Amino acid sequence: MDVHGETIAAIATPVGRGGIGIIKISGPDALAIAKRLFVPARPSAEIAARRLYLGHVIDTETGRVLDQVLLSYMKAPFSYTGEDVVELNSHSGHLILTSIMQILLNQGARLAEPGEFTFRAFMNGKMDLAQAEAVIDLIEARSEKGLQIASSHLAGAFSREIEAIRVSVMGILARVEAAIDFPEEEEVELKTDEIGEDLERAVIYPLISLIECGEENRLSIAGALTAIVGRSNTGKSSLFNRLLKQQRAIVTSDPGTTRDMIESEIILDGLPIRLMDTAGIRVSFDKAEQKGIEITEGTILDADLLILVFDGSVPVQEEDVDILERCRGKRLIAVLNKSDLPPVLGKNHIQELIPDATCVEVSALTGHGIEELRSAVIRDFKSRRNDVAYGHLAPNLRQTKALRSALQACERAGSELQKGSPAEITAFELRGAIEHLGEITGQGIGNDLLDEIFSRFCIGK
Ligand SMILES: Nc1nc2c(ncn2[C@@H]2O[C@H](COP(=O)(O)OP(=O)(O)OP(=O)(O)O)[C@@H](O)[C@H]2O)c(=O)[nH]1
Ligand SMILES: [Mg+2]
Structure with missing residues (x-):
């Protein structure tokens, strides 16, 4: 990204219909460009900094009024970017915002790159790199x-x-x-x-x-990766849907139903959880299923917490033990599912297999035990948060x-x-x-790295 004294513009609010849409213009010609399409309601008004002006945006070619807007002007260096900044608050509709943008571009502004407003703020010393991030x-x-x-x-x-x-x-x-x-x-x-x-x-x-x-x-920031894993047909997808409170994953009585990994977010006690439903691990000759199983294996390694699902209505099978071996060394909660059916497996069996794991009996079908499972997940994440010296900071x-x-x-x-x-x-x-x-x-930092950091931003920020 290069700041060559150019004036940039972008729509700063999300695309879609809404009450207000904001277009930001930053750079030496911000005010001059804005003035060409803005007609103030009180014609004599000279545009002073830090005041709000009511007026209209006109199509510079036809003179047609496009929208009623509010204009504000922040003079350099007292603005977000440290440059002259003009903001137009128009009504928010895709067409109206893009029409105003088009006129601004015709009048000499350039479309801002992702993160360019913040990049300029950084280059102009308004904030350092850690603040920009x-x-x-x-x-x-x-x-x-x-x-x-x-x-x-x-x-x-x-x-x-x-x-x-x-x-x-x-x-x-x-x-x-x-x-x-x-x-x-x-x-x-x-x-x-x-x-x-x-x-x-x-x-x-x-x-x-x-x-x-x-x-x-x-x-707390990125969300804790929690994967539901287990032998096929133990009820992982049913449990996933239960935890999400919606029918997100397909459930059938055939083993090997889930192939692609499905991810969704839930918030438990203020902590964002990225919940994953995975393909059940078993020997399979189906190519798509094999791929799914490979992905599951990778997910097990990355996860912050595993929810390992057993079918409590049948004895432990070789595949259960095989999955358990892959989960060794990871934090996990064991779930005995299908508690609505006559029990064959009990907590004592699980305790023998995995001595230190919390074990919860649930029925994904009826919802029994789901609250207890939620609490166990919350407890697990809470137990990790020690009293750290810098609780409000996180590199x-x-x-x-x-x-x-x-x-x-x-x-x-x-x-x-x-x-x-x-x-x-x-x-x-x-x-x-x-x-x-x-x-x-950000002292003495190279351009490549700066570009990489700011490209994570959205346009208009
Ligand atoms: N009785 C009873 N049946 C259940 C329960 N949970 C799931 N099932 C049934 O078990 C079967 C498999 O459920 P799924 O949720 O698809 O199981 P899965 O582990 O995701 O299976 P794969 O994706 O093939 O690995 C379906 O017929 C479900 O209706 C439960 O708590 N009780
Ligand atoms: Mg499934």
């Missing part, structure tokens, strides 16, 4: 917790934390460099123990906490990678220091850590 998280937040985290990142809480750590590393680096530059002076002599302790307390420990927080809070994957690199550099710096290696080596590692921390807020 929080804009996407805010838009995509699916739970109360996710929203809280995104808004505190947007407000700069995460960036301030990173900056504080970076300043600590710079302070330590200055002490190490002083010892390199003035080796004879006693007061700048390298106090290895003291520096090592400071590094541990003010840098390494906070970095580890932040990384852990990312893990903890990722579930994303990119940020976590940079945090890890910074942490490793600092750990190496610490051990070189302890070994009594030349101070230059410690200094080198600390400089590396400073760079990695800078990547998080």
Whole structure:
């Protein structure tokens, strides 16, 4: 993305019919372009910043009135992008919005690329990269917790934390460099123990906490991946439909019904859960089913939690044990389904197979035990949330990678220091850590990476 003093425009509200639609224009010619199609209701009005003007948008070619609108103007640098910004609030219909957009483009604006408004805000120093990324998280937040985290990142809480750590590393680096530059002076002599302790307390420990927080809070933001797995015909799809409270997956009495994985979202106690219904694992010669089984195997590895379904009305079969083996090492809840039928399998049988797993008896057919299953899922996710130091912060994957690199550099710096290696080596590692921390807020970051980050945005943001 390149900002060449061009003026960009985009529809900022979702496509579809609604009360109000907003078109945003940003760049040096924003006001001049808007004025060509905007006719104020009070003709004498000069357009001042931060006021709302009622008027009409006209088709510049025919002079025909297109819509009644409200216009607002935010003068650079006091706007979202830091440039001159004009917003037009029109009625919201696909045709009216695209007609206004077309006129703006004819008058010299360029269609904004995805995320270009936020990109410009970043380039103009209105926000750093971590804050820009929080804009996407805010838009995509699916739970109360996710929203809280995104808004505190947007407000700069995460960036301030990173900056504080970076300043600590710079302070330590200055002490190490002083010892390199003035080796004879006693007061700048390298106090290895003291520096090592400071590094541990003010840098390494906070970095580890932040990384852990990312893990903890990722579930709140991205949604916890919960897969319903088991032998075919145990009632996985029926259970999936029950949990969703809708008939989403096809249920039949034939084994091998589900082939494609089906995903849907439910919110349990404020936590977004990405619930998956999978193909039952069994030996199959059907190509589509085999593919489905392969996908199930991958899903088992990725899932944060497995709901392993047994048919309680028949004895445990070889295929049940086979699936269980694939689930070893994963967090799982065992479900004994079909409790409406005469029981053959009991909780004690499951306990023998999987000693530490929670086991719930349900009937996907009647709904018996479903509430208990919901509670077991909630309990499982709640038990993972420890009291973390930065409960309102959560680095994303990119940020976590940079945090890890910074942490490793600092750990190496610490051990070189302890070994009594030349101070230059410690200094080198600390400089590396400073760079990695800078990547998080966007200092010295390459264009490719910027493009990749901003391409995740929608047009108009
Ligand atoms: N009696 C009874 N039947 C059930 C229950 N749950 C599912 N079934 C029946 O079991 C059969 C299989 O159900 P599905 O939900 O399709 O099972 P599945 O595990 O998704 O099967 P595949 O997709 O083939 O792996 C259907 O005939 C369901 O009506 C239950 O709780 N009680
Ligand atoms: Mg199924």
